[in-house]
Amino acid sequence: MTNNTNTTPDPDPPVESPRKRYQALIVDAPWPTGQSGKYGAASKYPLMTLDAIAAMPIGDLADDNAHVYFxxxxxxxxxxxxxxxxxxxxxxxxxxxxxxxMGLGQYFRHAHETLLLGVKGKLPVRFKGQRSFAMLPRQDHSHKPEEIHQMVMRMSPGPYLELFARRPFPGWDVWGNQVESDICIPGYPVPSDIKVDIPGDTAVINDEEAANA
Structure with a gap:
């Protein structure tokens, strides 16, 4: 039996690269609420549970002083x-x-979506003249207007990250099913960082799938 008593430090220990952190993030999560019908989002792409959305490490991706647009x-x-x-x-x-x-709705027929602004730490906006409402064209399902990226860039400093992105945008890192993602999120595999034998979208839609991915 050999006892290894060598306590000499490794001269070249592995160095973990620091994770890039962002000062402005857009999050367009695939909400499950009210989306299971024939015309809901479930007919277009996989949805996530509320718990899975809440468990995403958005705070870890953000700088100590950051804005999130949700x-x-x-x-x-x-x-x-x-x-x-x-x-x-x-x-x-x-x-x-x-x-x-007009869109769906059990009471009013909805013709709007809301973008919440959250602040982590202390980060004032750069532009004080932004209106809180705009009429912007509707495109394909859940495709958000590109004007929103420009608005965020007026309001917030970078680096910039869009989560659940559907296409690249200049000056932004992106992550999602439909793009070649710039980052990986543990427990939330997307096609650009995991290979699966399922045609089409491969989003994690519940915690059990995340554990087994």
Whole structure:
């Protein structure tokens, strides 16, 4: 039996690269609430549970002083604020995107979506003249207006990250099912960082799938 008593430090210990952190993030999560019907988002792409959205390490991706812009709609408006706080941000304001077409709704037919602004630490906005409402064209399902990226860049300093992105945008890192992602998020595999034998989208839609991925 050999006892290894060598206590000499490794002259070249592995160095873990620091994770890039962002001062402005857009999050467009695939909410499950009210989206299971024939015309809901479930017919377009996989959804995530509320618990899986809340457990995302958004706070770890953000700088100590950062802004997060979090998309929601009327039936997720209340829980979105709770999730923001769980990520380490305080809710400070909101922007409303008015659409030129009616959408779904059990009471009002919704023609808007809301972008919540959360702040981590202390980070004032760079532009004080931004209106809280704009009518912007509706495109394909859940495609948010590119004008939003420009608005965020006026309001907040970079680096910039869009989560659940559907296409690249100049000056931004992106992550999601439909893009070649610039980052990996442990427990949340996307096609660009994990290979699976399922055609089409491969988002994690519940905690059990995340554990088995």
């Amino acid at each position: 998309w929601c709609y009327p039936s997720t408006r209340h829980v979105a604020e709770d999730i923001l706080r769980g990520w380490g941000f305080r809710f400070v304001d909101e922007f409303v995107w008015g659409k030129d077409q």
